[in-house]
Amino acid sequence: MRAKNLSAEILLNSAEQAFNDGDYKRAFSCINKYNRSKIEPNYQSLLLEIKILNALGKYNKSLIALSSAIKLAVDNKDKRDIHNLFVDAYNYLYNIEKMIDHLEQSITYDSDISNAAARFRLLNLYVGQERLTQAKKIGNRLLSWQDYYSKTAFLLLKVSKFKKDKNSVIKYAKLLISHASFICDEDNLEIFNNLISVDALSEAALLVEERLNAHSSYKGYKNAKAIIYLKQGKIKEAIAFFSNEKGNDDVSAVYFYQALKQYYFNIKQLNTFLNLQEKFTDDYFTMECIEEYVSFGKLDLAVSAQLNLQHTDFLKCTVDYNKLIAYWILGDITKCRLILNDNVEFIKKTTIEKSLQVPQVFMRYIKALIGQHKKSLLPSTDDNTDKLYVIGESHSLVLNNKTISLDNCHYKTEVKFIKGIKMHHLSDGANNKYKYYFQKHVKGIEKNANLFFIVGEIDCRIEDGISKAARNLNSSIENIVKNTVSTYIAYLKGLLLTICPKQVFIQGVPAPFIPKNTWLDIPRHIQIIKQVNEELRQESLKNKWFFIDVYCATVDINGWSHGKWHLDYFHLKPSIYDNISKWLIHK
Secondary structure, three states: OHHHHHHHHHHHHHHHHHHHOOOHHHHHHHHHHHHHOOOOOOHHHHHHHHHHHHHOOOHHHHHHHHHHHHHHOOOHHHHHHHHHHHHHHHHHOOOHHHHHHHHHHHHHHOOOHHHHHHHHHHHHHHHHOOOHHHHHHHHHHHOOOHHHHHHHHHHHHHHHHHOOOHHHHHHHHHHHHOOHHHOOHHHHHHHHHHHHHOOOHHHHHHHHHHHHHOOOOOHHHHHHHHHHHHHOOOHHHHHHHHHHHOOOOOOOHHHHHHHHHHHHHHOOOHHHHHHHHHOOOOHHHHHHHHHHHHHHOOHHHHHHOOOOOOOOHHHHHHHHHHHHHHHHHHOOHHHHHHHHHHOHHHHHOOOOOHHHHHHHHHHHHHHHHHHOOOHHHOOOOOOOOEEEEEEEOHHHHHHOOOEEEEOOEEEEEEEEEOOOOOHHHHHOOOOOHHHHHHHHHHHOOOOOOEEEEEOOOHHHOOOOHHHHHHHHOOOOHHHHHHHHHHHHHHHHHHHHOOOOOOEEEEEOOOOOOOOOOOOOOHHHHHHHHHHHHHHHHHHHHHOOOEEEOHHHHHEOOOOOEOOOOEOOOOOEOHHHHHHHHHHEEOO
16 A cells, blocks of 8 residues: 555656646646546645646646545635636636636635735626626725736726726826836826726826926827817817827827717718828828728728838738728629738638737638629629618628529618627617718618618627626616617617618527537527527517518527538528528518
């Protein structure tokens, strides 16, 4: 027995040494041999096994070992460490709810500075999930620990901005400014933008003037001063000051352009902003205009706009993917292929920064659409074929320049695309740019037209839209879905009174096709999509509109997509519309 214990101890020491040396495969081999030695597992051996499993990406096995280790944890320190390891495993499995649960338990066992990293991690998750009350409560303790002071103050500043709490924004901004030695110019600009977001103009102006008086050469402060003029309603002074101070290749100019765009949007003069392109000829203004042209439907202007300078990846990819969308809607497949060929390496990348994720998604999507492209996608030349206006987000692009049959009538489609639009944007009582574009597209259509709306899938995505709203508002999914869909349809009904459409078609949301990861709350996700479709169907039929049940077309017996009609994790293949009348409901 003594020899057996000695052999097991050697294996355990070898596993630990291999782990410390970064030889995780050898460490895994040694720990497996240790486990097979029939020595009763102890807390330390399980802890080492968990670390090895995490290092090798075997997170599900790690969770099994953690469940055993938590039973052997003796004191609060051990329990704290186990819960923190649970968090590491769930982090790689993208299970945010489990991460939050274990972090909350971790700081229960150790609320002191020794566990500050867990508290700060929890704060980040609360902020990301917009659980603002919890974030503020847990963050205040972190402010007393110097190493976390500035990072925590920035997160609490962000929380206060979400809550539109002007006094708190000013409070945390002043806390940060008072620690100037920890703050760089980019940080100051972030503080400025948060102050501006709650109309704390005097505090924002003071920050900018202090930095300018300190003779800072950072161009962002002069652009910020122009934004102050803009917020004060001094539009001529703002443009004049900005024009005199800016540099053509200055990325911080984007903040001014976005503020200027919002100013003209608020006074319902977005066209005036777009017409400023003769005055502002730099690439960042061009980029902002191209983004708006695509959702505005000014596609010729989007594709004709040109960049001047050697540009960054962000600038080039943002412009390219917007032009790609415009060319696709215009039916110019050749130009689409040229843009895709120029971005082959970017499309292939598996890891990219957050600002480039949307450009990559659209490039991959349209590349897949082109792969499905065939003659039947081209519009019919039959003069008796009615036009069908398709209005929606990315899902509408699949129907571009396609001839389809609905209710024994043939239609040729024309897409009116609005990037990222949700039902929530139209059901919300406040004005927003999505509602502005939607109204522009609908009111620009002739009376007695045929309309096809594709909005709602983005509302149903994991940890976003309806799911997040239900958690943040402490409300049931049923109530959120019913309210979102009913107010969306009510808004649509009121808007359509101005053009008296001939036929209205409402498309539902496809069954989910994302990977069934272990972190995914599958029943909750299925429930949201199923109920959204049921509410859309009922509301459509109530208004004597057609409902296109793509959920029924794509769902398997378990509530997930069978995959036949999916082009990628979210979008449908063009071929589903070749026989779409099969899923048309009118009664």
